[in-house]
Structures are given as structure tokens and as C-alpha cells.
């Protein structure tokens with residue numbers, strides 16, 4: 001039996017159950033991570049005013065997705081990545097093409 005608490009209380013009976021309630025944001029142990037200027041992806045998608053510039057920590061697929069999104073909106077973007085190249089999960093030729101486009105859009109890359 002499962003108790004689901006909202007404004008009411010529900011009782012469900014089942015033999016088997018899959019919990020698929022999603023995940024929480026995980027904060028890496030980077031100094032300054034709790035400063036008010038640091039956003040997670042949810043906050044970065046909810047900004048009411050565009051910043052002049054933004055630094056994105058992590059040059060994987062989602063980091064680049066945010067980089068292109070903000071650059072296309074006219075924000076100066078810098079990506080910081082601790083590996084020696086961005087989007088290491090994709091084929092080198094594809095990564096090089098994407099990075100060339102990023103460079104053309106003015107996205108700065110600090111690896």
C-alpha cells in the first residue's frame with residue numbers, strides 16, 4: 001500500500017511497483033558552487049532577463065546545448081571543461097565540426 005500525500009491522502013494497492021519519480025540536481029564539489037550566481041539547468045531555463053555573459057562548467061552535450069542557446073540569444077559564452085577537448089563522447093570529426101561552429105558563434109572554449 002502506498003500513501004501519496006498532497007492535499008488529500010490516497011491509498012493504492014499493488015503487487016509490483018516501479019518508482020519513476022525522476023532525479024534531483026546533483027551539485028559537484030566545486031568551490032563556490034553555492035554562490036547565488038551559480039545556476040543549475042532548471043534555473044538556466046527559467047531566467048527572466050538575459051545575462052551579458054555566462055560561463056558554463058562542463059563541455060558535454062548539455063553544456064554545449066546551453067552554450068549554443070545562450071550564444072544565439074546574444075550572450076557572451078565561455079565553456080570550462082577539465083578534459084583537453086569538448087564533447088569527448090562523440091566521434092572526433094563530428095566534435096571538430098561542432099566546435100568550429102561554436103567558434104564561429106563566438107563561444108569561448110577553456111579546456
Ligand SMILES: Cc1cc2nc3c(=O)[nH]c(=O)nc-3n(C[C@H](O)[C@H](O)[C@H](O)COP(=O)(O)OP(=O)(O)OC[C@H]3O[C@@H](n4cnc5c(N)ncnc54)[C@H](O)[C@@H]3O)c2cc1C
Pocket residue numbers: 004020021022023041042062
Ligand atoms: C537540461 C536537460 C536537458 C536534457 N536533454 C535531454 C536530451 O536531449 N535527451 C534525453 O534523452 N534526455 C535529456 N535529458 C534527461 C531527461 O530529461 C531525463 O533523463 C528524463 O526526463 C528522466 O525521465 P524520468 O521519467 O526518469 O523523470 P521525469 O521526466 O523527471 O519524470 C518524473 C515524473 O514523476 C513525477 N513525480 C515526482 N514525484 C512524484 C511523486 N511523489 N508522486 C507521483 N509523481 C511524482 C514528476 O512530476 C514527473 O512527472 C535532459 C535533462 C536536462 C535537465
